[in-house]
Amino acid sequence: MSPARGGSGAGARPKRPTMVDVAREAGVALRTVSRVVNDDPTVGPEYVVKVQAAIAALNFRPDERARQLRTxxxxxxxxxxxxxxxxxxxxxxxxxxxxxxxxxxxxxxxxxxxxxxxxxxxxxxxxxxxxxxxxxxxxxxxxxxxxxxxxxxxxxxxxxxxxxxxxxxxxDNASGIGMAFHHLHEHGHRRIAYIGDGERVFSGRERAAAFRAALRSHGQPVEDLVHPGELTTERVGAALERALHGAQPATALVTGNMDSTIAVLRLLGREAASRIAIVGFDEVPLADLLQPALTVVAQDTxxxxxxxxxxxxxxxxxxxxxxxxxxxxxxxxxxxxxxxxx
Incomplete structure (x- = not known):
């Protein structure tokens, strides 16, 4: 079998074999090569064998750009x-x-x-x-x-x-927040606070609205218990201060996504986080290794x-x-x- 044609001159870039080269190597028509490359089922098996052997010998790769333009x-x-x-x-x-x-x-x-x-x-x-x-x-x-x-x-x-x-x-954002709230309510919590992402984002807006609805449905006030916003250390720290150290402190927290959960856990510290009930929205890496392990509303990613x-x-x-x-x-x-x- 003949080698693929190369470039001329020292340091010249080798020329990639073409379907013309494959057709010459296999001893078949150019159209036959094209049909084999494009998996045409009507090509006779003897021609498929010849073309595939020539493709392997020349290390031929079809021009993907040409196929994209065609199809x-x-x-x-x-x-x-x-x-x-x-x-x-x-x-x-x-x-x-x-x-x-x-x-x-x-x-x-x-x-x-x-x-x-x-x-x-x-x-x-x-x-x-x-x-x-x-x-x-x-x-x-x-x-x-x-x-x-x-x-x-x-x-x-x-x-x-x-x-x-x-x-x-x-x-199902609203359902997830409802699950978190109901779970904490079942464990005796009547002052449950929410700390989450900003409401400019759709998911943040849906989750905060669902939490407000859950508070109202249980006859609880919304004031000082719903804290959506930018996930900065300063903002989350201020939200925790209002939620946990006000006149009527919250005894449980729902966090609105993975980032807000991590921010809350970092600011609380290991000891404080272990004393307050927390349900996070979104799975958190290594959540099962925390003490206590983190209860979450997990999305089916x-x-x-x-x-x-x-x-x-x-x-x-x-x-x-x-x-x-x-x-x-x-x-x-x-x-x-x-x-x-x-």
């Missing part, structure tokens, strides 16, 4: 999430499901920066990916309307996009990530289908911290 399909989807550097189980589920479906995942972190989110999404659209999954943070995504109209499939995860209508998968990919694939296959919103149930994981009695 309009890249086999690549994008995911823009809040964080990549830290543990992100939803992103892990997306990557695992995409791989099972034969898709490559291109992921990028928005770092809670609205301008960065916009730049990432516009870049992904310009790269003509097959679809995009977004964990949105921006206040408006109406700038993506032209991309939707041009046929770019998108799915929102964890919270809806604002200003546009796309498929969405979220946790595997189902959320998998559903996001499934919704995206459905949208890719059927662009005109009705928009679908999927709400995923949560689970109360009882470990000890929520069982500290009043």
């Amino acid at each position: 309009g399909v890249t086999g690549t989807i994008g995911a823009a999430v809040r964080r990549i550097a830290e543990v992100n189980p939803e992103l892990a589920a997306i990557e695992r499901t995409a791989r099972e479906c034969g898709l490559t995942l291109l992921a990028s972190s928005t770092d809670f920066d609205e301008a960065r989110e916009r730049d990432i999404l516009i870049s992904m659209c310009r790269q003509r990916l097959d679809g995009i999954i977004l964990e949105p943070i921006g206040e408006s995504h109406s700038y993506l309307e032209p991309e939707l109209e041009a046929g770019m499939p998108m799915v929102s995860m964890d919270r809806p996009m604002s200003g546009i209508s796309v498929d969405c998968v979220i946790s 595997a189902t959320i990530g998998r559903t996001a990919v499934e919704l995206l694939r459905k949208r890719m296959a059927e662009p005109g289908r009705p928009v679908q919103n999927v709400v995923v149930p949560l689970e109360l994981k009882v470990r000890g911290s929520g069982e500290v009695r009043a």
Whole structure:
């Protein structure tokens, strides 16, 4: 068999073998090579063997860019999430499901920066990916309307996009807060406080509203018991001071997400945290190693990530289908911290 044609001159970049080279090596027509490369089932098995042998001998790799131009399909989807550097189980589920479906995942972190989110999404659209999954943070995504109209499939995860209508998968935030509140109430707590994320974010807004509703339904006042806001040490510290050291101190806490849980635990310290009942919203790494172990309302991140990919694939296959919103149930994981009695 003949070697692949190389470049000429010292230091010249080797020329990649082409389908013309493969056809010459296999002794078949160029069209036959193209059909084998594209898995045409009508090609005779004897020709498939010849072409595959020539491909192996020349170390030929099909031009993926040419295939993408011809089919309009890249086999690549994008995911823009809040964080990549830290543990992100939803992103892990997306990557695992995409791989099972034969898709490559291109992921990028928005770092809670609205301008960065916009730049990432516009870049992904310009790269003509097959679809995009977004964990949105921006206040408006109406700038993506032209991309939707041009046929770019998108799915929102964890919270809806604002200003546009796309498929969405979220946790049952209100139900989760209700579970946490009811669990603490069953253990004798009548002054239960909430410390969570800012209400500018959809999930933060839903969880704070659900907590206020739970207080009212049990005839408890809202004042000094609901503390959403920016997750800074100063703000969370002030919220803890008001909740735990006021005229009528709270005897239990519900935290609105993983970041607020960690902030609260750090500020309380090991000894104080062990004396107050706490239920966190979101699983926290090593939560079972705390003393007492942390009771949480856990999101089903595997189902959320998998559903996001499934919704995206459905949208890719059927662009005109009705928009679908999927709400995923949560689970109360009882470990000890929520069982500290009043």
